[in-house]
Amino acid sequence: MTAVxxxxxxxxxxxxxxPFDRLKEAVTRRPCHELVEALSDVSFQVSPGDTLGIIxxxxxxxxxxxxxxxxxxxxxxxxxxxxxxxxxxxxLGSGFxxxxxxxxxxxxxxxLLGLDEEEIKDREASIIEFSELEAVIDRPVKTYSSxxxxxxGFSIATSVDPEVLIxxxxxxxxxxxxxxxxxxxxxxxxxxxKTILVCSxxxxxxxxxxxxxxxxxxxxxxxxxxxxxVISAYLAYLERDGDGDAxxxxxxxxxxxxEVTIESVCMVDEKGRPLxxxxxxxxxxxxxxxxxxxxxLKGHLAIGMGQSDTDPAFVTTTKISGMRPIEFxxxxxxxxxxxxxxxxxxxxxxxxxxxxEFALRPLDEMSSEPFLIESDRPEIGMLWMEHHWxxxxxxxxxxxxxxxxxxxxx
Amino acid sequence: MTIFSIIxxxxxxxxxxxxxxxxxxQNDIRGRFAGSxxxxxxxxxxxxxxxxxxxxxxxxxxxxxxxPMETGTDSxxxxxxxxxxxxxxxxxxLNGSTSLFLERANxxxxxxxxxxxxxxxxxxxxxxxxxxxxxxxxxxxxxKGYAHLGWFWLPVVVGVxxxxxxxxxxxxxxxxxxxxxxxxxxxxxxSLWFFLTPIIYPMSMVPENYRxxxxxxxxxxxxxxxxxxxxxxxxSWSMLGYTVGLSAxxxxxxxxxxxxxxxxxxxVL
Numbered sequence: 001m002t003a004v005x006x007x008x009x010x011x012x013x014x015x016x017x018x019p020f021d022r023l024k025e026a027v028t029r030r031p032c033h034e035l036v037e038a039l040s041d042v043s044f045q046v047s048p049g050d051t052l053g054i055i056x057x058x059x060x061x062x063x064x065x066x067x068x069x070x071x072x073x074x075x076x077x078x079x080x081x082x083x084x085x086x087x088x089x090x091x092l093g094s095g096f097x098x099x100x101x102x103x104x105x106x107x108x109x110x111x112l113l114g115l116d117e118e119e120i121k122d123r124e125a126s127i128i129e130f131s132e133l134e135a136v137i138d139r140p141v142k143t144y145s146s147x148x149x150x151x152x153g154f155s156i157a158t159s160v161d162p163e164v165l166i167x168x169x170x171x172x173x174x175x176x177x178x179x180x181x182x183x184x185x186x187x188x189x190x191x192x193x194k195t196i197l198v199c200s201x202x203x204x205x206x207x208x209x210x211x212x213x214x215x216x217x218x219x220x221x222x223x224x225x226x227x228x229x230v231i232s233a234y235l236a237y238l239e240r241d242g243d244g245d246a247x248x249x250x251x252x253x254x255x256x257x258x259e260v261t262i263e264s265v266c267m268v269d270e271k272g273r274p275l276x277x278x279x280x281x282x283x284x285x286x287x288x289x290x291x292x293x294x295x296x297l298k299g300h301l302a303i304g305m306g307q308s309d310t311d312p313a314f315v316t317t318t319k320i321s322g323m324r325p326i327e328f329x330x331x332x333x334x335x336x337x338x339x340x341x342x343x344x345x346x347x348x349x350x351x352x353x354x355x356x357e358f359a360l361r362p363l364d365e366m367s368s369e370p371f372l373i374e375s376d377r378p379e380i381g382m383l384w385m386e387h388h389w390x391x392x393x394x395x396x397x398x399x400x401x402x403x404x405x406x407x408x409x410x
Numbered sequence: 411m412t413i414f415s416i417i418x419x420x421x422x423x424x425x426x427x428x429x430x431x432x433x434x435x436q437n438d439i440r441g442r443f444a445g446s447x448x449x450x451x452x453x454x455x456x457x458x459x460x461x462x463x464x465x466x467x468x469x470x471x472x473x474x475x476x477x478p479m480e481t482g483t484d485s486x487x488x489x490x491x492x493x494x495x496x497x498x499x500x501x502x503x504l505n506g507s508t509s510l511f512l513e514r515a516n517x518x519x520x521x522x523x524x525x526x527x528x529x530x531x532x533x534x535x536x537x538x539x540x541x542x543x544x545x546x547x548x549x550x551x552x553x554k555g556y557a558h559l560g561w562f563w564l565p566v567v568v569g570v571x572x573x574x575x576x577x578x579x580x581x582x583x584x585x586x587x588x589x590x591x592x593x594x595x596x597x598x599x600x601s602l603w604f605f606l607t608p609i610i611y612p613m614s615m616v617p618e619n620y621r622x623x624x625x626x627x628x629x630x631x632x633x634x635x636x637x638x639x640x641x642x643x644x645x646s647w648s649m650l651g652y653t654v655g656l657s658a659x660x661x662x663x664x665x666x667x668x669x670x671x672x673x674x675x676x677x678v679l
Binding site: 072120 | 427428429430432433440441516518520521523588589590591673676677
């Protein structure tokens, strides 16, 4: 069973050089148009509860595909089937009447998405609450800022509780906090086993939300599969885009050389001397040597530490720390200084990985030799925490005879 | 799709999507007055001012004289309003039809909803708004003793007139999507059409050798039916039959054309 089944979707648009040509064609029945293929032979399936990302450059056919999914545009050939109630957020607030209040607009907009009056009444309060527009909901929406507009639109569209949700770049507006709220709501949809199709230029959003991704290139399905793989291939393509119409390479087999290689990861002390045994609370420096041949490339570096790869004790990246991407060129050394290391135990390793400038696509990674962190603290556990004690009051509890129960409370 | 399933769709859609339909109707009516202080008052004042001008020019200045034997009344105002009020609803609907889909291009390309609701809204709203004036006119007629059992035919005439208007709107609104020049063209058509319809003059004032021209005008039998039912309490079966037939043919043609072209709207808009 599939939630969305698209088979051999093709969309051709007739483009007329001037409006008169359309009339001429209608009258003389002689074709006066050029055919532009916006989408050709695109097939994919989405199972219920899956989240599919759609990526591609501008003009790759993403919008056409989404319009077909939403049902406003018909494919020239091929067919598309969706199961269950569908809500499409192709443009938030597209049905809003600027002169009407936010509340009045909720009604028409929700009705457009297929709710009946009862359902709208039930949801009105929660829509307003989610949009955080309580104070202005009875003012005309023409007085709203674009962010408020979008907040109301998103609240309405997602309150429909659709089985299939289609989202187009809708979240690129609104402030950070509301964006986060939207992502959370969509995560909620995902957990509720709803099917979501997201189209975005934000690789971050796609990788956060989607298990699988399809990449459209010039109207064709270029690749489909696990999000991380498809995004890697797409970003690699974008970087190489310099040579114009170059064939799109398939990097999914991993046979290519990383753009930046990590030569070594080692532990040194403040003076740069190699360390094999580390004392707890000592200053350590993790030194990563990278090499980039060819033109400089921007990227981020991640360094983690732990006793196993899958469950690191601590990971930080240059991006998380809010730094600008590193310009990798030739041989370079990046150092992470940890002034006082609070963990202890055996077999610790430092692991470094280098990623692209979005910190999404890993380029290369390497682990250090295992090392031991010794502690002369008597406490037990894998790390030492700052602590102090508060002992029970030394004051004597008053003793009275008779009711012992009450005594305890005193 | 057969013609019957298309007709069924037109009947079903307003019921199945009643919340949305109601929303469109409300929006359209409220939208006309939103932001203005006078609100609904303007919808009465504007046509009222126009009506007074017409009545002044034709009844006072040009002194058109009516023969009660032919028209059922000797008052120009009574005669004029019987035709003018339905015409106002009709012309307003026609005027709005050219922007029915164009104005909502954003909505049509972004949200899937039954497009049939838009022409339906486009005909119901002007008839409803002008209906207010019409009811006031009827009240005046009752006061003046024009009330007649023949008035029971009025809903039938209005119904056929609305179907005729709807059919035209469906055709014009969907054609305009492909041929935007119709919008400019409509202005001329409506003003010419008005003067070629016996509203400000009775048919009897038209010289014999020009009457065929008026008779070709599809609005002529409708206005004539309003005159007959309202002022004389009679109804011409041949004219009613003609308007019913004309409306039915136009309606079938309109919805067939709409059915074939509606899927291309989102491509073109």
